Amino acid sequence: MRTLALLIAAVGILLEGLVIGFTLFALGGVIDAYSMSMAGTDPSLAQAALKVGGIVLAAFLVVLAAVLAAAAARDRHARKAAFAAMIVQCAVVVIAGLALGWAVFAGTLIVLGTLLYALLDDSQQPATH
Template sequence: MRTLALLIAAVGILLEGLVIGVVLFALGGVIDAYSMSLNGTDPSMAQAAVKIMGVGLAVLLVVLAAGLAAAAARDRHARKMTVVALVIQCIVVVIAGIALGWAVFGGTLLVLGTLLYALLDDNHQPVTR
């Protein structure tokens, strides 16, 4: 069951990373097209910053999803990676709950729940005496 939870979390985080990256990259294009200043900054600098942030966040989430998928394939715990994913996922859940509506909030909450289950599941641990 832990393997399934890690796979669901990996797919969810992968989708979130791709969506967030595409949205921020497109937002950078909108900033450039409309010459938006974002609190008085140069529009080209704001556009570059938003695009770099989008690509960087997408890469971070894709790498995190790959690590969780690798842990699922090996049927091993990914303790440190799961904790990092939980922290990131908590932030995404709050943002989704505030800004993006119930459907996105429900999907991100599902990923958060599977990460928490994967972190707390100790069924496959070797017996220590």
């Protein structure tokens, strides 16, 4: 069961990383296209910051998803990676709950639940296939 929980969490975090990264990168393009100023800052600085932030955050989440998937493939605990993913996931759940609607909130809550299960599962038994 731990393997399934880690796989669900890995897929969910991978999708979140891709969506968040793409959205921030696209917002950087919008700022550039319309020369938008945010509180008087230089539009090119804001555009570059959003694009770099999107790429870095997406890369972090993709790597985290890969670590969780590797742990699932080896049927091992991923305590440190799962703990880091839980922290990120808590922030994503709050943002999703506030801004993105019930469907996104439910999806992120499922990922959070599977991460919690993977952290709390103390069984030393290998997965049954």
